[in-house]
Amino acid sequence: MENLLTQAEARHHSAVIASVGTAWAADSRVWERDERLPEEVVAWCAAEGLLGAMIPRAYGGLGWSAVELGLLYEALGRVSASLASLVNVHGMVAQTLVRWGSGGQREELLPELASGRKIAAxxxxxxxxxxxxxxxxxxxxxxxxxxxxxxxxxxxxxxxxxxxxxxxxxxxxxxxxxxxxxxxxxxxxxxxxxxxxxxxxxxxxxxxxxxxxxxxxxxxxxGFAQSVLLPHALEHGRHAVAWMAVGMLSSALASCSAAVLERRAFGRVLVEHGQIQNIVTAMGVDLEAARALCVQASRAMAAADPAATRKVLMAKYFACQALERHAAQAVQAMGARGALEDDGASRIYRDAKVLNIIEGTPQLLERLLTPQIAREAAGPSWGNGRPGTAFHGRKG
Missing domain, CATH: 2.40.110.10 (Butyryl-CoA Dehydrogenase, subunit A, domain 2)
Structure with a gap:
């Protein structure tokens, strides 16, 4: 992915991966078993400034760009989708207040959210x-x-x-x-x-x-909520979930690759079998494609590009479906080892299905994307009395 990033963004990416991984990579399976994120983890996120990463510096946050935020969610997703979700939902509220909150709401609440003194959902x-x-x-x-x-x-x-x-x-x-x-x-x-x-x-x-x-x-x-507030919050959430999926897919590929390079079957290392090569190749290619879509979406958000919403939807649509598909294949290739609760592949497999539902199912995203994709593909002349112009993506 480094060829998609500036040097500063690449350094940022390496730093957040190292920070999150060093702190918590060995603990996530315990969190899943206990069905809770320990308070010390929430406190660490607050102390590291991650809960205020999306909040402007004027309110005590880090003021990170959309690309920097995406890379944070990718790093968190490598370790735990639950951990990434804490920062995501907190950020959805913070971003809503940054953009649409009153002066009083921003002055009172954003410093509390940036510091982690208040956790939002x-x-x-x-x-x-x-x-x-x-x-x-x-x-x-x-x-x-x-x-x-x-x-x-x-x-x-x-x-x-x-x-x-x-x-x-x-x-x-x-x-x-x-x-x-x-x-x-x-x-x-x-x-x-x-x-x-x-x-x-x-x-x-x-x-x-x-x-x-x-x-x-x-x-x-x-009346403002459905047309403006929620779309804004959901765009933040979908952007985050797409990047989380990239991080999780990266972890699934790493676990799967380590297993198939080590294990042998029928006289050969697993990775030498054609079926396994299909799994690993498709996973690696889709991971690169998902990364590219996520970087494109982040840059569009940062530039306030009118196409940003479509690009975020596309990144979420592709990344989450690729994750669900390949998480299942990773477990398949790893066999019994992949099905163990203590192995990250099994957790990614379960989390992948949830990520493909939250912040918009593939079916909902298709409903939102189809009118945009069809009109853009048909070209600027579409709509001048030609057949099919009654399609508005309306609710059925």
Whole structure:
């Protein structure tokens, strides 16, 4: 990947890989078994500035570029998808406040988030509302001089640990995002355990019963959330998940390669067998392709390129599907060794399926990408009374 980066970016990449790997590479299997990220790991992320990596220096953050952030998520993904998810969901809230928070929200909360004194999480998903957020049932209603939040959110990543939640709700004036503090007396947080992957991500059920919040806890205007706030947060999340997938695929390739270079079968080293060569070659080529797509997406974000959203979607779409496909092949090539819980390949195999769902399934991303790809491929003359111009990628 170094040929895709500047010298400074390559040094940054090497530094974060060494830092994260040295600190935690040997511990991730214990986190998965215990289904929690130890507090010392959260404290380390805070002390290293990783929780403020995406926050401007003016608010106590590191102010890293989109490329530098992507390389951080890649390094974290090599060690643990759960660890990377902590920084990701925290960053989704931080980025939303950086871009769309009020002056008071930024001044009060961003230094707390940058330092790690507060850990943030995003609460969107509900029993009926996943990809289709129009089905959200959580409500924010006006009551006296404040607001009241009622509803139940599921699968809130690091919801068990969070001090602050960015909650998606509906109002009479349209969907909103609002901030909910962990200390609110109407809030109940319950662990969700036994997940297929991201077992250390401390996923939670978040129940809100008459949670009173102040008007200044609302981020943006009513109706602003679905069209502006959430797409912005999700773009950050999809960018991060794509890079996480690259890091995980890199680890899967390393584990698989070490095994097939060592083991023998039918008189030959495994890597000399054609079937194994197919697996390793396809994995290596797709890893390079995923890296290139992620770097392209990061550079587009940094340049505020109008095509950035499409490039992020493409990177997430390709990287996560490649990871899921090749994680399965890595376990297959490694045999019983790959199926051991203590081996990283088995964890990557489980986490890969989850990464291919969160922040948008392949089917949702296809729904978003198809109109853009088709129109761009058809050329500028498309739409002048030609067949098929009624296609708007509308909801079915």
């Amino acid at each position: 995003v609460s969107m998903t509900e029993r009926q509302a996943g990809s289709d957020l129009s089905l959200i049932e959580t409500t924010l209603t006006g009551q006296g001089s404040g607001h009241v939040l009622d509803g139940t959110k599921l699968y809130t990543t690091f919801g068990q640990r969070a001090d602050l939640y960015l909650v998606y709700a509906r109002t009479a004036g349209g969907p909103v995002c609002c901030l909910l503090d962990r200390t609110n007396p109407g809030l109940t947080v319950s662990p969700i355990t036994g997940l297929l992957g991201l077992r250390a991500a401390q996923v939670a059920r978040v129940e809100m019963r008459g949670c009173r919040i102040e008007p200044d806890a609302v981020v943006g205007k009513p």
